[in-house]
Amino acid sequence: MSAPADFILPDYRVQTPAVAERFRRLKERPVVLKVEDLGREFASNGGTVTALRKINLDIHRRELVCVIGPSGCGKSTLIRIIAGLDAPTSGRMLVDGKESSGPSPERGMVFQGYTLFPWLTVTRNVMFGLEMSGMDKTQAESEALQWIDLVGLGRFKDSYPAQLSGGMKQRVAIARALAPNPRVLLMDEPFGALDAQTRAQMQAHLLEIWRNIEVTILFITHDLDEAIFLADRIVVLKANPGEVQEIIEVPVPRPRHPDQVNSPEFLATRRRLDELIHPRTVHAPAEKLPIFRMTQAGDDVE
Amino acid sequence: MLRPRWFAIGQALPPRLRLTLTLLSFLLPVAAWGLVSYVPWIWHPFVRVESAGDVTWFKPGLLVERSVFAEENLKILAAGGHAADGSRANPVFLPAPHEVGRAFWTAFHAKPQLRGDLWLHESLWVSIRTIFWGFAISSLIGVPLGILCGAYAPISRLAEPMIDFVRYMPSPAFGALAVAVLGIFDAPKIAVIVIGTFFQQVLIIANTVRRHDPALVEAAQTLGARPWQLLRRVIVPSCIVDLYNDQRILLGWAWTYLIVAEVVGVSSGITFFINQQAKYRNFDNVYAAIIIIGVIGLATDQVLAFIGQRIFAWKNPRPSRIRSFFARLFARRPVVMLVEQTTPPTNPA
Numbered sequence: 001m002s003a004p005a006d007f008i009l010p011d012y013r014v015q016t017p018a019v020a021e022r023f024r025r026l027k028e029r030p031v032v033l034k035v036e037d038l039g040r041e042f043a044s045n046g047g048t049v050t051a052l053r054k055i056n057l058d059i060h061r062r063e064l065v066c067v068i069g070p071s072g073c074g075k076s077t078l079i080r081i082i083a084g085l086d087a088p089t090s091g092r093m094l095v096d097g098k099e100s101s102g103p104s105p106e107r108g109m110v111f112q113g114y115t116l117f118p119w120l121t122v123t124r125n126v127m128f129g130l131e132m133s134g135m136d137k138t139q140a141e142s143e144a145l146q147w148i149d150l151v152g153l154g155r156f157k158d159s160y161p162a163q164l165s166g167g168m169k170q171r172v173a174i175a176r177a178l179a180p181n182p183r184v185l186l187m188d189e190p191f192g193a194l195d196a197q198t199r200a201q202m203q204a205h206l207l208e209i210w211r212n213i214e215v216t217i218l219f220i221t222h223d224l225d226e227a228i229f230l231a232d233r234i235v236v237l238k239a240n241p242g243e244v245q246e247i248i249e250v251p252v253p254r255p256r257h258p259d260q261v262n263s264p265e266f267l268a269t270r271r272r273l274d275e276l277i278h279p280r281t282v283h284a285p286a287e288k289l290p291i292f293r294m295t296q297a298g299d300d301v302e
Numbered sequence: 303m304l305r306p307r308w309f310a311i312g313q314a315l316p317p318r319l320r321l322t323l324t325l326l327s328f329l330l331p332v333a334a335w336g337l338v339s340y341v342p343w344i345w346h347p348f349v350r351v352e353s354a355g356d357v358t359w360f361k362p363g364l365l366v367e368r369s370v371f372a373e374e375n376l377k378i379l380a381a382g383g384h385a386a387d388g389s390r391a392n393p394v395f396l397p398a399p400h401e402v403g404r405a406f407w408t409a410f411h412a413k414p415q416l417r418g419d420l421w422l423h424e425s426l427w428v429s430i431r432t433i434f435w436g437f438a439i440s441s442l443i444g445v446p447l448g449i450l451c452g453a454y455a456p457i458s459r460l461a462e463p464m465i466d467f468v469r470y471m472p473s474p475a476f477g478a479l480a481v482a483v484l485g486i487f488d489a490p491k492i493a494v495i496v497i498g499t500f501f502q503q504v505l506i507i508a509n510t511v512r513r514h515d516p517a518l519v520e521a522a523q524t525l526g527a528r529p530w531q532l533l534r535r536v537i538v539p540s541c542i543v544d545l546y547n548d549q550r551i552l553l554g555w556a557w558t559y560l561i562v563a564e565v566v567g568v569s570s571g572i573t574f575f576i577n578q579q580a581k582y583r584n585f586d587n588v589y590a591a592i593i594i595i596g597v598i599g600l601a602t603d604q605v606l607a608f609i610g611q612r613i614f615a616w617k618n619p620r621p622s623r624i625r626s627f628f629a630r631l632f633a634r635r636p637v638v639m640l641v642e643q644t645t646p647p648t649n650p651a
Contacts, residue, residue, distance in 0.1 A: 085520050105526030115521035119539045119616045128535075129525035160616040180526060 012268040015251045023249055026060055032216045033059040033184050038091035040077055050241035051077045064210055064217045066231035070277055074242030075220045079188045083109045095183055105129055108182035112189040114169040116161040122172050123157045129180035147175040167198040187219045203229055224273045228266055229256055236276045245276055339398035346390035356383030365391055397586040405586035429560055429571035436495025437556045444503035452511025453533050465501050473498035473559055477566040486567030494566055498559035503552050510544045546610050550603055557599050
């Protein structure tokens, strides 16, 4: 997992020429999603709590950005505001340079809890967004079937969500969010409920989809390795109040492969994230629990 | 073999045992009824006089309390007369099971005693019609209003306090008013059922709709659904199964208002039949009529439950003729209903 402290690792900011060139080109692309001075305050008993303060983000076309942070840093609030499901108390958000608020199919969302419509088949679920945009049923169905094939669930097009496994449900949810052709795909810890093996498969699937589809992805996670594996850039938030602590350009070259987990760039980035998310003071000797011994003398497990 | 544990919490019973217990749930009360009816030394507080002996006021067939019967016999014997003879009997309001069974048979096969009286099935049909219209009218307004109340807070605030207030007024209290406004025939009876059902209906439906999953609404919003579409395409379908079951329960309530509704104005339907038969002291007919209401209620509910299971495909994804019938009825083009599913889809991702 985390690299030993005495292991000599390169600086996480060092990029190979290929990676640096890629970032240079990436930043030349137009900004699809711009978040400006975004703030969100909640009224709580006897005062206000600042969940987010002065968040600034530029996300370029077809970039994959991950947001991580300790629990309570407001990352879910951030993505809900960008999706239009919550309103900011200050600042604004621009999609393709136009100010935008409220939910819209230009910002598709994949939720951790799948949120598939249980009364609709896989096909009808994927058709939902298309039908909402006024497309007629026959065309919506043929487009939906293409998306279902893209996520590899052609065999299950007539199944109901309850008949699918967690990973399959989340693939349907991705197809459903992509079908109306969103400019930005927002993903709120989408693989958080999956087991480790399925999650790794889903990460690979997502990169595969992202490579082939014209879409920009903003991905929220609390899994540091997942963030490094997927992202071009990682936005690290800190809690109380939620602010951008650092935006890291991931030096791991693309195309990504699971074997890169042990590469120096990956480990360097991982160590930097560990420092940011779990500062040493927190890691320092954990508080001892007030437990007295209740086993027989000599019956030791450690 | 694993022996089923009877009192394990939340454990399903094996099908055989389930069926047995269901049958017993009906058979045990009937058995108790039979015991009281056929075993002479259980209860039987009366004596049915068979021969009057020398007791002047006894007549064959008369029911006399046991203590009175014994006293009279003692008196007669002391006076040197013939004792009366009789057998122990239950009061007239408790007919034996076979008498009620016979009443079922005759109710459908023998002509009513009075000219102008209705047959049992005719009375029932009148009642069923009253219930149907009462429930239909109530649902026609109550279900949409309940859904709106459940979905939109302002409508809920505007409608529900008043409805909550009115629902405490017993609907039979409106009977006299209904007769004054609507006449004495079917309309006031239907009105009483509507009043009895409607107010509960709005509140129950609203409550069910309020329990919808907000995450599904959010998902639909990010897919571009507008407010009206959210209601029609997400909120209603997401609670449709619960709404259907609510309607089943409410239909049962409508039946409970039937008897009071039918004495409003000109007494009619099954209530008239019951009252008439009680007047003639044909309690076997009364029981037959009451039992038949129960049978109709239970049968309707079971049929509705069965239909529900079949039309809500996602709850029970297997091919169904009823479902394909409805699907073909409402679809504008041919649909394939069979979900072909040979292998269970369990392979991850």
